[in-house]
Amino acid sequence: MAEVTLKNITRSFGPDVALDDVSMTVPDGSFVVLLGPTGAGKTTTLRMVSGLDVPDSGEIYIGDTPMNGLTPAQRNVAMVFQQYSLYPHMTVRENLEFPLKSPLLNTPPDQIQRKVGEVAEVLQISHKLDNKATALSGGEMQRVSIGRALVRNPAVYLMDEPLSSLDAKLRSDLRIELKGIQADSGATLLYVTHDQIEAMTMATHVGVLDHGRLVQFGTPREIYEDPVSVYAASRLGQPRINIVPADLFGTAPSGAASMGLRPEQIRQGAGQESLVTRVEHLGDQTRLHLFFREHDLITVTDPHTALKSGDIVQIEPHQPFYFNADGARIA
Amino acid sequence: MTYSVTEPSDRQKWIAGFLVIGYALITLMPLLWIIATGFKSPADAIAYPPKVLFEPTLEGYVNLFTTRTRVTEETLASLGEPTTWYDRIVRQYDMIIAGPSRYGERFLNSVIIGFGSTFLSVFLGTIAAYAFSRFRVPLKDDLLFFILSTRMMPPIAVAIPIFLMFRQLGLNDTHAGMILLYTAVNLSLSVWLIHGFIEEIPIEYEEAALIDGYTRFQAFYKVVLPQAATGIASTAIFCLIFAWNEYAFAVLLTSGTAQTAPPFIPTIIGVGGQDWPAVAAGATIFLVPVMVFTILLRKHLLRGITFGAVRK
Numbered sequence: 001m002a003e004v005t006l007k008n009i010t011r012s013f014g015p016d017v018a019l020d021d022v023s024m025t026v027p028d029g030s031f032v033v034l035l036g037p038t039g040a041g042k043t044t045t046l047r048m049v050s051g052l053d054v055p056d057s058g059e060i061y062i063g064d065t066p067m068n069g070l071t072p073a074q075r076n077v078a079m080v081f082q083q084y085s086l087y088p089h090m091t092v093r094e095n096l097e098f099p100l101k102s103p104l105l106n107t108p109p110d111q112i113q114r115k116v117g118e119v120a121e122v123l124q125i126s127h128k129l130d131n132k133a134t135a136l137s138g139g140e141m142q143r144v145s146i147g148r149a150l151v152r153n154p155a156v157y158l159m160d161e162p163l164s165s166l167d168a169k170l171r172s173d174l175r176i177e178l179k180g181i182q183a184d185s186g187a188t189l190l191y192v193t194h195d196q197i198e199a200m201t202m203a204t205h206v207g208v209l210d211h212g213r214l215v216q217f218g219t220p221r222e223i224y225e226d227p228v229s230v231y232a233a234s235r236l237g238q239p240r241i242n243i244v245p246a247d248l249f250g251t252a253p254s255g256a257a258s259m260g261l262r263p264e265q266i267r268q269g270a271g272q273e274s275l276v277t278r279v280e281h282l283g284d285q286t287r288l289h290l291f292f293r294e295h296d297l298i299t300v301t302d303p304h305t306a307l308k309s310g311d312i313v314q315i316e317p318h319q320p321f322y323f324n325a326d327g328a329r330i331a
Numbered sequence: 332m333t334y335s336v337t338e339p340s341d342r343q344k345w346i347a348g349f350l351v352i353g354y355a356l357i358t359l360m361p362l363l364w365i366i367a368t369g370f371k372s373p374a375d376a377i378a379y380p381p382k383v384l385f386e387p388t389l390e391g392y393v394n395l396f397t398t399r400t401r402v403t404e405e406t407l408a409s410l411g412e413p414t415t416w417y418d419r420i421v422r423q424y425d426m427i428i429a430g431p432s433r434y435g436e437r438f439l440n441s442v443i444i445g446f447g448s449t450f451l452s453v454f455l456g457t458i459a460a461y462a463f464s465r466f467r468v469p470l471k472d473d474l475l476f477f478i479l480s481t482r483m484m485p486p487i488a489v490a491i492p493i494f495l496m497f498r499q500l501g502l503n504d505t506h507a508g509m510i511l512l513y514t515a516v517n518l519s520l521s522v523w524l525i526h527g528f529i530e531e532i533p534i535e536y537e538e539a540a541l542i543d544g545y546t547r548f549q550a551f552y553k554v555v556l557p558q559a560a561t562g563i564a565s566t567a568i569f570c571l572i573f574a575w576n577e578y579a580f581a582v583l584l585t586s587g588t589a590q591t592a593p594p595f596i597p598t599i600i601g602v603g604g605q606d607w608p609a610v611a612a613g614a615t616i617f618l619v620p621v622m623v624f625t626i627l628l629r630k631h632l633l634r635g636i637t638f639g640a641v642r643k
Contacts, residue, residue, distance in 0.1 A: 050542055052541065052542070071541065081535055081539060087539070087540075087554055099542075102543050102549075104544030104545075
């Protein structure tokens with residue numbers, strides 16, 4: 001396992017800038033999640049590290065070794081593709097063996113057998129080992145695809161939305177499993193997702209990408225509690241942060257154009273009156289949709305609340321975030 | 332218009348089967364006629380009305396593979412009893428077998444030239460198609476169009492320049508020359524067909540293989556090639572059929588050492604009258620390799636393109 005360093009990586013595809021001067025250090029043994037919407041440059045970052053794509057400028061190091069000019073095989077990285085990319089002419093077992101049989105690893109047969117068995121066990125695909133890769137459900141394919149990375153012991157694991165097509169139960173199982181594997185093995189993992197629950201639960205660090213720029217890099221808590229911009233603040237938190245004019249509740253710091261209120265930053269039971277427009281009982285939490293001075297707000301309330309739509313509830317902001325006109329955090 | 336997705340009824344199956352068999356009979360009739368004629372005696376072959384039932388004989392095949400000379404009855408008598416079944420057939424006509432005919436050599440030439448050019452077309456076509464599909468080739472579209480354009484006029488239109496070039500280069504009547512020529516003609520077909528098949532294979536498979544520790548060539552060999560096998564096999568069949576059946580260039584450019592079977596078969600007719608059974612026998616044997624080749628590769632033709640393991 002190793003540290004991965006990106007230094008001033010820039011990559012354009014024709015007129016589109018996919019990565020714009022991205023620098024970051026993925027510490028050895030960390031689980032780094034890259035967050036951002038489609039087109040933010042998450043997948044491109046993975047491809048740069050893997051060697052499937054090369055930067056226009058900038059340098060990538062795995063450990064202390066510069067990766068310039070090295071092929072993907074030479075970099076010793078494992079990658080899980082968003083499109084599972086299982087070899088369709090092979091069985092599940094052959095797919096899992098494929099990296100171990102490569103000239104790079106050239107693993108002895110008994111070790112291959114053992115490793116494939118272990119990984120199949122963890123991913124609950126032991127009974128499918130002799131099926132054709134094409135004769136699997138989407139979820140099974142994705143697990144095999146994860147398995148093909150896990151059989152190896154690479155410098156770094158790269159995963160591109162590996163859980164995106166699994167059902168909710170399997171997804172939460174595998175989330176815990178992946179996190180466990182990473183924690184036990186001390187593997188360095190660079191993980192792309194737009195699922196913030198995955199980011200919050202698994203990441204030791206989160207990198208927020210916006211149009212090819214890395215706008216914030218830190219622990220999930222840091223990004224949640226101390227976002228640098230409206231954009232970064234909007235990446236995490238469910239329900240999403242409420243962005244309203246800075247002076248909605250009265251005075252605002254000078255230069256503030258908007259105010260960000262996470263649900264817990266809206267205090268109920270004191271302050272100014274707002275109208276309840278909808279109450280969503282989700283079981284473990286209850287979401288309150290409020291209408292306040294021509295603005296919609298969403299917050300969370302007691303799961304067993306007696307509030308119903310049409311009621312009036314008093315609210316006040318509590319340590320809100322303030323952003324300037326460009327969306328940058330000022331307070 | 333609505334389409335039924337239910338199992339067809341027995342009556343529908345009967346009608347469909349009847350139509351298919353009827354159609355097959357019509358299209359196969361000339362083939363059956365050729366095969367049957369190969370087993371007729373020369374008299375039966377030209378009988379009118381044509382004989383559907385006849386006494387089969389291997390005369391045509393004996394005549395195809397041998398040259399014979401007429402001898403006097405005394406000579407014949409001095410030879411004693413015929414020792415083999417083919418001697419017996421020949422002596423009915425006061426003839427003896429003088430030696431083997433050239434059909435065997437010509438057939439072998441066809442095999443060498445046909446399969447040689449097919450292998451070369453498919454090999455070159457595959458690597459060219461892979462490059463066009465996976466690498467950034469300058470002027471890719473123009474080059475592909477140029478390759479296709481070589482097929483836009485009938486090859487025989489350039490027969491004379493090719494004849495002159497071949498004479499200059501000493502390629503006239505050589506195996507290498509014919510393989511080169513048929514490869515050149517087939518290459519455009521092969522590049523285009525295989526390019527289409529490779530384009531359908533998502534690039535993610537190779538990327539996965541590169542990450543899994545393989546070189547690009549190994550990824551091509553272990554991942555792309557098995558998936559393109561279907562397309563490559565059908566392309567090979569098309570190339571072989573062209574090279575195997577080609578007549579015009581073979582007549583023009585070969586006469587002795589490298590002559591293939593198609594220009595040779597009609598010449599059988601001239602040996603000792605109109606020997607239709609021998610011609611039919613030659614044609615029948617000539618059909619076999621293409622049939623065998625097609626049947627061997629049928630699995631690939633029918634298997635269809637693999638799909639499903641990459642989510643689009």
